[in-house]
Amino acid sequence: xxxxxxGTGPLGSGLAxxxxxxxxxVIVGSRDATRAAAAxxxxxxxxxxxxxxxxxxxxxxxxxxxxxxxxxxxxxPEFLDRAAPSLAGxxxxxxxxxxxxxxxxxxxVPLPGAASAGELIQRRVPTARVVxxxxxxxxxxxxxxxxxxxxxxxxxxxxxxxxxxxxxxVARLRGLRxxxxxxxxxxxxxxxxxxxxxxxxxxxxxxxxxAILGLG
Numbered sequence: 001x002x003x004x005x006x007g008t009g010p011l012g013s014g015l016a017x018x019x020x021x022x023x024x025x026v027i028v029g030s031r032d033a034t035r036a037a038a039a040x041x042x043x044x045x046x047x048x049x050x051x052x053x054x055x056x057x058x059x060x061x062x063x064x065x066x067x068x069x070x071x072x073x074x075x076x077p078e079f080l081d082r083a084a085p086s087l088a089g090x091x092x093x094x095x096x097x098x099x100x101x102x103x104x105x106x107x108x109v110p111l112p113g114a115a116s117a118g119e120l121i122q123r124r125v126p127t128a129r130v131v132x133x134x135x136x137x138x139x140x141x142x143x144x145x146x147x148x149x150x151x152x153x154x155x156x157x158x159x160x161x162x163x164x165x166x167x168x169x170v171a172r173l174r175g176l177r178x179x180x181x182x183x184x185x186x187x188x189x190x191x192x193x194x195x196x197x198x199x200x201x202x203x204x205x206x207x208x209x210x211a212i213l214g215l216g
Contacts, residue, residue, distance in 0.1 A: 004016045004067075005067060005083075007029050010143060016028050017043050019172075020043055020044070029061070030057060031057055033059075066093065084125050087128050088127045093131050096118075098111055099194065129159045129161075131184075133153055135154075135190040137176070149175035152178075152210055156181035197209070
């Protein structure tokens with residue numbers, strides 16, 4: 001079971017669709033249970049009856065052993081204040097990128113007490129197995145189940161076993177390749193790359209992602 005906290009946003013919803021289409025049982029989480037149920041119904045419809053349901057964020061976390069954190073960066077610290085005890089010991093997949101726009105230009109806003117969202121989550125939930133991934137995968141590509149995915153997903157964690165587990169999950173999404181990104185501290189550079197990609201998309205009216213060349 002995978003819970004997607006923030007599953008009503010574009011990236012969370014896109015991942016929920018792709019995981020459900022790959023055969024995973026998915027709980028779409030939201031601050032509002034009614035919105036969560038509506039989003040889950042949309043996911044199920046998109047994947048023709050795949051295993052999905054909706055729940056309030058905390059309830060979704062309680063029922064899952066794997067949790068995707070797809071919240072906006074601005075609300076992540078407050079969510080961790082409330083949810084840290086229930087996140088303890090779980091596999092947490094961090095896809096948060098704390099982006100803001102300044103005069104139409106995407107930039108990263110540092111989160112309090114950490115250089116990346118993943119590092120903040122690990123600091124606040126020290127017993128969790130935190131993995132940063134999917135930060136450079138375009139949300140609109142994930143949402144469009146009719147379009148093939150392409151690109152690399154760099155997977156960063158201080159837990160090698162957790163990196164392997166998330167890499168195996170990436171492999172279930174056809175067209176994506178998992179790349180072992182080593183330490184969780186490398187997540188800070190993934191977030192910066194996302195800001196670059198967003199600015200390129202706006203400039204070129206494109207849908208960009210990344211591929212790492214030179215790896216065997």
